Amino acid sequence: MAIGVWLIACGADSEDQDRVERRQEVVIYTALDQLYSEPILKRFEEQTGIRVRAVYDSEAAKTVGLANRIIAERERPRCDVFWNNEVLRTLVLKDKGLLEAFSPANARQIPAAFRDPEGYWTGFAARARVLAYNTRRVAPEDLPRTLSDLTNERWRGRVGMAYPLFGSTSTHAAVLWARWGEPRARRFFEDLKRNDVAILDGNMTAARAVADGELDLCLTDTDDAHLLRSEGKPIDWVLLDHDGEGALLFPNALSLIKNGPNPEAGRRLIEYLLSPEVEAALAASQSAQIPLRPNADAPPKVQEMARGSFLEVDFAEAAAHIEESADFLKTLFSKP
Amino acid sequence: MPVQQTPSRSDSLSSPSVATLPGCAGGTPPPPRARRPRCRCAFRIPHSAFHKAVALCFPLAFVLLVLLPLFSYFFGFAWSPLETLTRTFSSREEIGRLAGILGRTLAIAVGGATLSLILGILAFAAIHSTPRRARNGLWALAAAPLLIPEHFSAIGWIQTAGKAGWLTAAAQRCGIPEEWAPTLLYSLPGCVFVLALHFYPIAMAMVWLGSRTTGAAAVESAATLMPPGRVWVGLLVGWLRPWLAAGWLIVFILCLLDYSVPELLRRHVFSVEIMTAYGVYYDPPRAMGLSLPLVAIGLLAAAALGRLLVRFDWPVFARRGGEWPRLALRWRALFLALGTAVVLAAAGVPAGNFLGRADGWESYRDVLKSSAAQAATSLLSSALAALATAILAVGLALVGLTARYGIASDEDASVGTWSKRFASLYERSMFCLMLAMFALPASVIGMAHIAFWNDPAFGGIKQAFYDSGWMFPLGALTLFLPIAYVTLWARLRQDSRILIDLERMDGDRSLRRRFVLSGPILFGPALLAAVVVFILAMQELHAAVLLLAPGQETLSVRAFTLLHYAPDRLVAAFCLASLATLALGAGGIVGIAAVLRLGLKRWMPYCAFD
Numbered sequence: 003m004a005i006g007v008w009l010i011a012c013g014a015d016s017e018d019q020d021r022v023e024r025r026q027e028v029v030i031y032t033a034l035d036q037l038y039s040e041p042i043l044k045r046f047e048e049q050t051g052i053r054v055r056a057v058y059d060s061e062a063a064k065t066v067g068l069a070n071r072i073i074a075e076r077e078r079p080r081c082d083v084f085w086n087n088e089v090l091r092t093l094v095l096k097d098k099g100l101l102e103a104f105s106p107a108n109a110r111q112i113p114a115a116f117r118d119p120e121g122y123w124t125g126f127a128a129r130a131r132v133l134a135y136n137t138r139r140v141a142p143e144d145l146p147r148t149l150s151d152l153t154n155e156r157w158r159g160r161v162g163m164a165y166p167l168f169g170s171t172s173t174h175a176a177v178l179w180a181r182w183g184e185p186r187a188r189r190f191f192e193d194l195k196r197n198d199v200a201i202l203d204g205n206m207t208a209a210r211a212v213a214d215g216e217l218d219l220c221l222t223d224t225d226d227a228h229l230l231r232s233e234g235k236p237i238d239w240v241l242l243d244h245d246g247e248g249a250l251l252f253p254n255a256l257s258l259i260k261n262g263p264n265p266e267a268g269r270r271l272i273e274y275l276l277s278p279e280v281e282a283a284l285a286a287s288q289s290a291q292i293p294l295r296p297n298a299d300a301p302p303k304v305q306e307m308a309r310g311s312f313l314e315v316d317f318a319e320a321a322a323h324i325e326e327s328a329d330f331l332k333t334l335f336s337k338p
Numbered sequence: 339m340p341v342q343q344t345p346s347r348s349d350s351l352s353s354p355s356v357a358t359l360p361g362c363a364g365g366t367p368p369p370p371r372a373r374r375p376r377c378r379c380a381f382r383i384p385h386s387a388f389h390k391a392v393a394l395c396f397p398l399a400f401v402l403l404v405l406l407p408l409f410s411y412f413f414g415f416a417w418s419p420l421e422t423l424t425r426t427f428s429s430r431e432e433i434g435r436l437a438g439i440l441g442r443t444l445a446i447a448v449g450g451a452t453l454s455l456i457l458g459i460l461a462f463a464a465i466h467s468t469p470r471r472a473r474n475g476l477w478a479l480a481a482a483p484l485l486i487p488e489h490f491s492a493i494g495w496i497q498t499a500g501k502a503g504w505l506t507a508a509a510q511r512c513g514i515p516e517e518w519a520p521t522l523l524y525s526l527p528g529c530v531f532v533l534a535l536h537f538y539p540i541a542m543a544m545v546w547l548g549s550r551t552t553g554a555a556a557v558e559s560a561a562t563l564m565p566p567g568r569v570w571v572g573l574l575v576g577w578l579r580p581w582l583a584a585g586w587l588i589v590f591i592l593c594l595l596d597y598s599v600p601e602l603l604r605r606h607v608f609s610v611e612i613m614t615a616y617g618v619y620y621d622p623p624r625a626m627g628l629s630l631p632l633v634a635i636g637l638l639a640a641a642a643l644g645r646l647l648v649r650f651d652w653p654v655f656a657r658r659g660g661e662w663p664r665l666a667l668r669w670r671a672l673f674l675a676l677g678t679a680v681v682l683a684a685a686g687v688p689a690g691n692f693l694g695r696a697d698g699w700e701s702y703r704d705v706l707k708s709s710a711a712q713a714a715t716s717l718l719s720s721a722l723a724a725l726a727t728a729i730l731a732v733g734l735a736l737v738g739l740t741a742r743y744g745i746a747s748d749e750d751a752s753v754g755t756w757s758k759r760f761a762s763l764y765e766r767s768m769f770c771l772m773l774a775m776f777a778l779p780a781s782v783i784g785m786a787h788i789a790f791w792n793d794p795a796f797g798g799i800k801q802a803f804y805d806s807g808w809m810f811p812l813g814a815l816t817l818f819l820p821i822a823y824v825t826l827w828a829r830l831r832q833d834s835r836i837l838i839d840l841e842r843m844d845g846d847r848s849l850r851r852r853f854v855l856s857g858p859i860l861f862g863p864a865l866l867a868a869v870v871v872f873i874l875a876m877q878e879l880h881a882a883v884l885l886l887a888p889g890q891e892t893l894s895v896r897a898f899t900l901l902h903y904a905p906d907r908l909v910a911a912f913c914l915a916s917l918a919t920l921a922l923g924a925g926g927i928v929g930i931a932a933v934l935r936l937g938l939k940r941w942m943p944y945c946a947f948d
Contacts (some may be wrong), residue, residue, distance in 0.1 A: 029888045035903045036896075040708070057891025060899050070620035078794065078801070080888060168618070203604065206902050214501030216520065233905050337606045338438055 004262045014222050027053040027326055028267035031072065032085040033065035033169075034254060034284060035225070037194065038289045039085065046274050059087070065169050069095060076100055082268030088173040089125060092255040094319035096122045102260040108276035111295045115190055115314070125253030127278055127284040128244070128292035130307065131174050132239040134209050134227040139218050148243045152219070153193035160218040162200035162208045166191070166331045170205060170223050172324065173252055177315055179323035181244070187327065191334060192334045201335050213237040224307060225289035232288055241310045248311035253294060396733025397492045404816050408778070411786035415626050426627025435736035443594060443607040446529050453534035453585045457680050458541025458585065460572065464547070464677020466662060467670035476547070480677070481539040483684035485920060487894060488536040488875035489598035490913050493901055495532055496602065497521045497695060497910065502595070504694075529605045533593050534686040540592075541585040542588065547551035548661035549573075550582030551651050557660030566663035573662065575942040580646050587643040592673025593634055595779045597880045598898065606844055608632050609880070622785060629782045636777030644773045647733065652828045689917070694823055705911045709896060713894070713919050716892040720875035723814035728868040731817065731822035734829055738765045769827065776820040783816050784884030788831070808883040810892070814875040822867035861938065865931040872927050876920045895918060 026052070036058040043054045046256050059065050064073075069091040072081055076098070076133045086092045095101050105121040116125030133152075135145060146152055164171040178187045200217055202208045208220040209227050213235035227239040241249035256272050258265065274280065278298060284291040285300035293300050300308070319323045415422050427433050461480045465473055483491070498804060499505045500521040506519040562570045574582070597609040608628065616625035665672065673905055696702065738761065791804040802808075879894040886892065893916040900909050 027889075031888075036899055037903045053889075055887075057888045058891075058899060060883060060895065067618040067620070070618065074620040078792075080805070203601075204902060211501075214520075215516070229903075229905075275626050335433055337611075338435060 021207060026051070026267075027055055028271050029055045029057075029080055029083050029263045030085055030268075030271060031057045031068045031081045031092060031263070032069055032081040033059045033087040034085060035059065035289065037285065038225075038287050038291075042275070042280055042283060046271060050270060050274070052270065056323055057081070066167070066172070069074055072100060073098060079259050079262050081148075082259045082262035082264045083271050084255075084259060086192075086255045086257070087129070088170050088252050089123070089255045089317045090173050090176055091121055092123045092257050094324065095257065097321070100260055102258045102262075102265070104258045104272065106269070106273045106276050108278075109275055111278075112276070113294060113296075114333050116294050120217060123255045123257040123298060124272070125255050126294055128251050128253040128280050128294055129170065129223045129265075129291060130249050130251045130310065130312070131170065131242045131288075132211050132222060133219055133226055133242045134222050134237055134239040135219050136212050136217070137236045137238050139215065142238075142240070142282055144206075145205045145240060146219070148245050150245060151222075152199075153190065156196070156198060157219065159198040161194075161197070161220065162202050162211050162217040163194075164205045164208050165201055165203060165337075166335060168204070170252060171221065172328060172331075173320070174221070174250055175327045176324040177250055177313070177322045178244075179327045180292040180316065180320040181247075181313070184323075184326070191331060195334055209237065224289065228290040230290045238328070241307075243311070244313055248313045250315065251292065251312040252315075253319075254291070269319050292338065342825055345721050354544075382447070387717040393733075393737050396730060396737055398654075400728060400734060400819075404810060404819065404854065404911060405773075407786045408775070408783070408816070410790050411626070411782070414789070415630075417432040418516070418623075422623045422627040425621070425624045426630075431606055437630075438626075439606055439608055439611055442526065443609075443632070443819075444635070445526060446533065446596075446607060447590050447594040449526070449530035450533035450537065451590035453530055454538045454589040454593075455541045455582060455586050457534055457538035458545055461538060461542045461677045461680055462545045463673040464680075467665065467677075469675045474754070480681055482543060483536055484539045485873060485924070486685060486917060487598075487897075488533065488596065489602060489712075489894070489898060489901075490686050490917070491536050491684070492532050492579050492599045492602040493897070493909060493913060494691045495523060495528075496688055497691050497906060502906075504691075524604050526605060529603045531594060531602055532599050532603065535680070536599075537589045537592055538680065538684065540589055541582075544581045544585030544588070545574075545578060547652075548924045549662065552660040554660035557662060560630050560644070561663040567669065570665065580650065580707070582648075584646045587639050587646070591639050591643075591777055594632065594636060594639070595777075597780070602901070603834035609779055609781065610781060613813065613880070613883075616781060616785055618769060622789065624779070626787060629779060629837065632779055633777065633782065636779075639676055640773040640777040640895055644769065647824070647828075648769070648905055650828075652831050666796070689914070692910040692914045692917075695873070696914055697729065697907040697910075701907045701911035703913060705908060705915050709912065709915065711894045712891045712893050713916075715890055716876055716894070716916075716920065717890065717923050718810050719814065720806075720872050723760065723811040723818070723875040724872035724927065727813065727815045727819050727822045728864045729866055729869045730824050731819060733865050734768060734823060735826040735860060737831065738768065765827075766821070772820040772823045772827075776815065776824075778816055780813075780878070781879035783886065784813055786879045787813055787816070807887040807890055809880055810888065810890070811875075813881040813885040814871070814878055817878065817881060818871040822864075822871055822920075825863045825867045829859065858938070861935065863943060865935070869924060869927050873920065873924055876923060 018069070031042065032043075039058070040056070043056055047054050057068065058070075059068060065087060068084070069086070072079070072095060075081065079100075084092065084095065092101070092319055103121040106124065107204060108122040109117055111181065112124060116128070117123065117215060129281045133145065140274075146154070150293045151157075152324070166175045175187070175191070178190065182190070199235075200208075200211070202211060202220075204224060205222040209222045209230050211217045212220045212222075213230045215236075221242065223258065224239070227237060230237045231239075243249060256275055258268050261276070262268055278295060281291075281293045281295060282299035285293050285304045288305050290301075290307070292304055386606045427436070450728070465480060468476055486494075500523060501516070501520045503519065506516055510516045511520055531745060555567065556577075557573070560572060564572070595609055596607075600607040601610050601864055608631065612625050612628045615621050615628055665673070787809060788804075791809065792801050793800045793804075876892075878892075878895055879898055882892050882895050883898075886895065893912075897909070897912055899914060900912055904912075
């Protein structure tokens with residue numbers, strides 16, 4: 003009881019002291035893997051002296067959990083900045099009126115296709131959807147050429163993907179709904195299921211299953227496949243073509259939360275994260291994120307990835323299909 | 339002449355009879371009070387109102403911090419049950435799917451409990467096959483798997499018998515197909531196996547406790563009439579049956595509620611479904627609905643466990659029980675080999691695997707540099723939770739004692755009657771509440787606290803606490819208070835006669851007297867409870883994911899996250915560093931406890947410590 007009273011007394015400090023305290027910290031919910039985001043946030047702390055209180059994407063909550071947490075906290079936001087590792091959930095938050103418009107100076111170099119015209123979110127450091135394969139079990143010339151080829155009989159039981167309700171897999175599904183239309187998209191996933199596609203907990207789990215030889219192929223992201231390849235595992239990947247239209251490239255998305263406790267610190271953090279140095283650091287890290295800035299600093303392998311052929315995606319249109327695709331996929335791939 | 343009644347030992351939950359003194363019926367005045375012997379440690383706080391006020395703080399804290407959040411949460415369901423049930427059991431297919439998941443959850447719980455019991459008996463038999471002098475150390479060694487968080491065990495086994503594991507590679511070299519080990523591991527039996535390896539020390543402890551209640555004369559007589567094997571079977575299956583049943587039930591509840599091992603071994607169980615509903619979809623009504631079957635089954639198991647616990651003749655630690663006969667040499671060798679295999683599989687395989695994979699000082703350096711804050715958070719939160727839990731458990735137990743003995747008045751018999759009823763009601767209610775709390779999933783406790791404290795009512799005081807970073811210690815207190823309380827409760831059931839006699843010698847109802855008489859008896863169990871709570875809080879994952887504030891992270895949560903993204907060597911190094919931190923922390927608490935005990939023994943030499 004005494005501890006409780008003491009705590010309440012501490013919490014009931016004067017407004018001025020609260021404001022001073024709040025200026026010195028920023029709360030960020032980040033969906034980018036902790037392994038990569040944490041060093042960057044620590045550098046921001048060292049450079050600015052602003053304490054960063056981060057909530058990371060965990061296997062228990064997933065990225066969609068972070069977005070849902072922001073929605074659940076809408077009456078009293080605890081988060082200042084949302085660092086999403088894809089775009090669509092950020093757009094859902096925008097539609098719900100939970101974001102504040104902010105156009106950072108560092109965003110001007112980002113191509114218009116990867117930032118919100120109204121300034122509610124800015125993309126940077128992208129990843130692509132790839133087809134990862136086990137180099138000991140599949141030869142490059144035998145790989146499927148397009149996404150639709152995965153439903154061929156020869157790949158029955160040999161393909162895996164992450165649970166399509168979370169993360170970039172759900173983004174991918176929503177993009178297919180938007181580009182192909184509902185009938186074709188539903189048919190594709192139904193054919194995948196009939197072809198005994200293995201559903202795993204996440205992109206990294208799927209990539210590990212390929213690296214370990216449990217599966218021959220999987221749908222995953224560039225960072226997961228690249229990390230395992232850099233560890234010397236027998237895995238490689240190719241950009242996943244969509245019937246000749248290119249691969250899906252999706253950026254990280256930064257947004258400022260409306261009525262967050264530390265808006266000024268949040269703006270500073272967003273400016274920092276959009277700086278060329280951060281994008282270069284992410285490109286050079288084991289996650290090999292593709293910079294969106296033209297002529298950005300990046301290792302040769304990442305520059306090679308950046309030269310690939312990519313889909314032109316209307317993320318807002320895809321976001322409009324996210325609920326619809328999720329409802330269907332939840333029923334189709336419900337965990338028994 | 340006054341009528342003095344000696345209370346019976348058979349039912350310690352009932353209050354003793356009250357001594358009546360001359361003068362109660364009116365007429366002759368009572369004799370003068372006997373002089374109270376002075377105790378060196380005494381400081382005089384005679385006021386009984388103050389005594390009662392201090393005593394009431396503990397139940398009040400329990401109600402405000404623990405019961406209110408839980409009741410509010412379940413009251414929310416009772417207020418709108420239809421919405422909760424329709425959101426959860428929305429269609430026949432969904433009900434069928436959930437029934438399948440529940441069946442799988444029950445199968446894992448039953449299998450885990452049964453295998454734990456078998457392994458626990460094996461370990462007990464193995465230790466009994468060694469010379470007596472070696473046994474103390476071996477008990478501690480056999481209990482070592484409890485120090486390793488179950489998700490660390492799962493990680494260790496994944497790195498051992500997974501597709502890229504060394505066991506798989508070795509099996510392949512011997513001509514065994516490479517899918518054999520991973521298929522077995524990522525299956526229901528694999529889940530049962532890993533859980534049993536973690537929880538068998540609990541079953542072993544129950545067998546050990548039960549063995550200390552065996553009557554020496556009975557065992558000796560049996561040993562003269564029957565071969566040792568038959569004596570062992572008779573003791574285990576006969577005398578110790580309730581203890582084995584209690585051990586089975588405890589492990590059953592723990593396996594039923596476990597989250598991390600099934601999640602890592604890709605078995606979809608109810609606790610994972612609840613976490614997905616709340617942590618991913620933020621759908622509290624659905625999460626509430628999903629927790630109902632789990633809570634119902636857990637409460638049934640807890641009720642059965644309670645019926646067993648109240649009937650036990652709890653052994654005093656000073657009492658050894660009958661010495662079980664030594665088995666024939668071939669059996670001793672067999673049990674020793676099997677017991678060694680169990681301990682190696684439970685502790686040796688994960689630890690050895692981590693040591694092998696950590697791959698040099700660089701891994702440890704990277705891990706130590708990046709995880710110092712998490713280690714500090716884990717140690718501080720766990721120590722706080724352990725301290726608060728032990729203090730609250732002692733306070734609640736002492737209130738029961740006070741109600742049972744201390745308010746017993748020698749002037750007014752009616753006060754004594756009221757005391758008896760109150761004491762009985764209080765102790766039974768507290769015991770049932772604790773068992774019920776033990777059966778609650780950690781996710782329910784986390785959700786209850788979030789719903790209660792993240793509330794703008796009362797001028798934002800509750801939300802100030804919610805934002806303060808103290809939520810995880812509070813969640814750990816709620817989760818582990820039942821273990822601490824039952825530990826103290828079991829101890830208090832042993833010495834009621836001594837306390838009654840001491841009460842009669844010293845008629846004053848002072849706080850000092852309560853401390854002097856009851857404190858030493860509760861000291862050992864309170865310290866044991868604090869150490870156990872510290873270890874469990876360091877390992878806690880489920881509630882931590884829900885309750886940690888932004889910017890806070892514990893070693894358990896970090897391990898769970900790192901496992902999915904970091905290279906194997908970093909994961910292995912991290913697990914080892916975490917285990918070392920836990921061992922150091924636990925060792926520190928045990929060291930402090932030992933110093934405290936020595937100090938108190940010198941300070942209060944008149945008091946009987948055990």
